[in-house]
Amino acid sequence: MSAQLISMRDGRAAAQTPASSLADLSSLFRRQPIEKFEPGRAIFWEGDEATHIFEVTDGMLRALRLLGDGRRIIVGFLRPGDILGVSLRERYLYSVEAVSPVELHRLPRRRFEDEVARNSQLQQQVFSRLRDEMTAAQDQAVLLSRRCADEKLANFLLMMRNGQSYNRTSVVDLPMTRLDIADYLGMTIETVSRTITKFANSGIIAAPGRRSITVLKMEALRSLADSEEDQHWMPSRAPSSRYASANA
Amino acid sequence: MSAQLISMRDGRAAAQTPASSLADLSSLFRRQPIEKFEPGRAIFWEGDEATHIFEVTDGMLRALRLLGDGRRIIVGFLRPGDILGVSLRERYLYSVEAVSPVELHRLPRRRFEDEVARNSQLQQQVFSRLRDEMTAAQDQAVLLSRRCADEKLANFLLMMRNGQSYNRTSVVDLPMTRLDIADYLGMTIETVSRTITKFANSGIIAAPGRRSITVLKMEALRSLADSEEDQHWMPSRAPSSRYASANA
């Protein structure tokens, strides 16, 4: 995308150049003090006036919405590097709470918007972030559409592994509770638990502690996850079975 | 949001002013010829290089992704006024097909981006669109998380009604097939059909033809849809039952 056409200095180097030529979004947050949140604490609430933007520097958070009858839907997990609130309107449309101990920088929304408005590089980055959020939201929709628990869980594990900082490892940290996972995947804690046990019994994963699992048979996990969805393959122009389409 | 702070002339009036002061996104598309698509025809495919942006002026479309095993997931329906492709990256991340006969304008992506880059009003509007898309994607995730078929369907009907051009009516057009609805809600055509029948039997709706339903008891439908989700109420600071949180 076009952001790549602009040669960008990488962050630190630009630290002492005038504000109008700062190279990346993170530098906007860097001067703000670090705020810490204990597990379970809320950063903001769904419906609150959207006054600030945040950059996560450490820990994991959950974004969630509450339904009328008390049910809870987790719309995403956030990690270091994520920026929180770029997609907001007048009010936050979900609550955000710390899952593990969290550190983040806070920036008044107004100031964020001013800075972005006067720097086109930053604008490109904000666009890019929005697109990322979009993609994530859509991926969750795809995840939730999956029929069986195995598929959902397998995809979830792969997703968590890919986000891991020490990538390529087969060890996956799961700082969130089973309830968090359940509310993210649209199933119950019991089913989450049973499915993990099932995977462990079939030797696909090992679950030493409850907050971490090890992938033993990556290929088996991938095929459970339904092969597709990770890599972008060219669409098959011969849609199978029931989807007869009117394309030449 | 900030776009509203800028006083905007409404479209047509700006037609003959220089390009740099065009007031809204639609005017970018207005000079392009109208293209027509018959039901079932694809506008573009998931994975195709993203070369164009589209504005829908008539008809309904579906945006969909195909999974490895042939399953299909509809990630959204598009109506007149919607712009198609603002959230794209290098490649389209879903296919788009006409549901009913469709008319739209096409604009090369490069040109779209150039125009937007040089006009901050347009930029605001693009941001706004992206946020809308985000919200829609997240709403779908919420919809898919709902447990029972009744809830999903009720919400779907309300959603379709709200998008209707002749709003406030209790007649809801459903130009898409049952299969489309099923793939959007993550259920089977049989369940969709049964649920509609059930609603009709309980007098909540009437279903004269298969492509339109009439809401007879709006309140009943709303309560099936689970009260919440439409209006933005202040979050209850007393989360019910199992979600003990560390806020206080």
Next chain:
DNA sequence: CGTTATGTTGACATTAATCAAGCACGGTGG
């Protein structure tokens, strides 16, 4: 007016939710 696509309905199988114990780890205090 026959043929096909789409939608409805029924019988049945399968899956995950629910209800209910019990286990295990982490923390606290004796």
Next chain:
DNA sequence: CCACCGTGCTTGATTAATGTCAACATAACG
């Protein structure tokens, strides 16, 4: 250091819901 909670997690038995398979009805189309 160990006994005792409490929370979060696991496991089991049962139920309710939706998916599946199959037949049929209806509308759409030539």
